[in-house]
Amino acid sequence: MDRMLVVVFDTENKAYEGKKELSQLEDEGSIVVYADAVIGKNPDGTTTLKESEHPGALGTLAGTALGSLLGLIGGPLGIAIGAGVGLVAGGALDLKNARVGADFIDDVKLALQPGRFAVVADIQEDWTSPVDSRMEALGGVVYRRALSDVKRAIHEEHVAAMQAELAQMKAEQANAHADRKAKLQEKTNQLDAKIQAQLEKDKEQRQAAEREARAKVEILKAKSAALKVRAAEKHA
Numbered sequence: 100m101d102r103m104l105v106v107v108f109d110t111e112n113k114a115y116e117g118k119k120e121l122s123q124l125e126d127e128g129s130i131v132v133y134a135d136a137v138i139g140k141n142p143d144g145t146t147t148l149k150e151s152e153h154p155g156a157l158g159t160l161a162g163t164a165l166g167s168l169l170g171l172i173g174g175p176l177g178i179a180i181g182a183g184v185g186l187v188a189g190g191a192l193d194l195k196n197a198r199v200g201a202d203f204i205d206d207v208k209l210a211l212q213p214g215r216f217a218v219v220a221d222i223q224e225d226w227t228s229p230v231d232s233r234m235e236a237l238g239g240v241v242y243r244r245a246l247s248d249v250k251r252a253i254h255e256e257h258v259a260a261m262q263a264e265l266a267q268m269k270a271e272q273a274n275a276h277a278d279r280k281a282k283l284q285e286k287t288n289q290l291d292a293k294i295q296a297q298l299e300k301d302k303e304q305r306q307a308a309e310r311e312a313r314a315k316v317e318i319l320k321a322k323s324a325a326l327k328v329r330a331a332e333k334h335a
Contacts, residue, residue: 101133101246101315103168103199104220104230106239107210111139111149113237114216120233121220129229131322133315134165135220138172142213146173149216163311164246165221167197171204172211172219196307199244207242221246258301261294 108114114137124130137149148169197204211217218239224230227243234241265287272283 100225101221101223102243103164103197103203103246104222105168105172105207105211105217105242106234107207107215107217107242108237108239109215111137111216113239114139114149114218116237117218117234117239120237121218121222121230124229124233125322127229129224131223131319133221133223133318134163135218135222136165136169137216137218138169138211139216140211140213144213146211163221163307163314164196164198165219168199168204169219171197172207172217196304198246203242203244210240210242258294258297261290261297265290265294 106114106117108117118135118137121130121132121135125132139147139149141147146169207217222230230243231241268283268287268290272280272287275283
């Protein structure tokens with residue numbers, strides 16, 4: 100199962116140890132780490148991205164569930180990368196893109212107090228004990244949530260309802276007096292704009308989910324190839 104994992108530590112060194120343990124668990128075959136990052140909460144309440152492992156530039160994090168989660172944890176101004184470069188871009192603060200519940204975000208933000216650090220990771224795991232035992236041994240507090248599937252039904256019903264309303268307004272406009280026609284035209288234009296905006300947003304979210312799914316497949320392929328190379332080297 101694909102899950103979002105956040106482990107909060109009291110020190111930065113422990114967070115890096117936790118990140119190292121995740122890599123070790125992956126080497127042992129217990130989990131798959133698609134992407135991970137170490138973040139820290141500064142005394143002034145801002146959040147800084149300390150280290151990240153993710154395919155492509157750091158900026159691409161904004162287009163993933165992990166990037167969206169980091170943006171939500173970081174607060175309205177997002178997470179600072181290096182010399183004040185913001186991670187959050189576009190829809191990174193959209194809870195739907197993070198694919199976890201608001202309660203999960205609240206729990207993590209409450210735990211990640213100033214002076215604390217966390218490992219944040221998008222992982223695949225079949226059971227929770229391996230990660231929990233390693234993280235708890237380091238003094239880490241574990242938060243995890245299964246990533247939800249991209250839900251289309253509710254959005255489609257919402258668009259369908261607006262389209263039905265638009266059709267009714269156009270029918271009414273056809274039989275209205277001249278002064279009423281102008282007002283109805285303005286309303287139909289506004290509603291049509293909302294429909295197009297919703298359709299575009301839904302399209303962007305589906306495309307983002309598809310890109311992330313393809314990226315995970317490529318990550319798994321790369322990890323499998325690396326394991327084969329390592330195995331061949333051992334037998335050479």
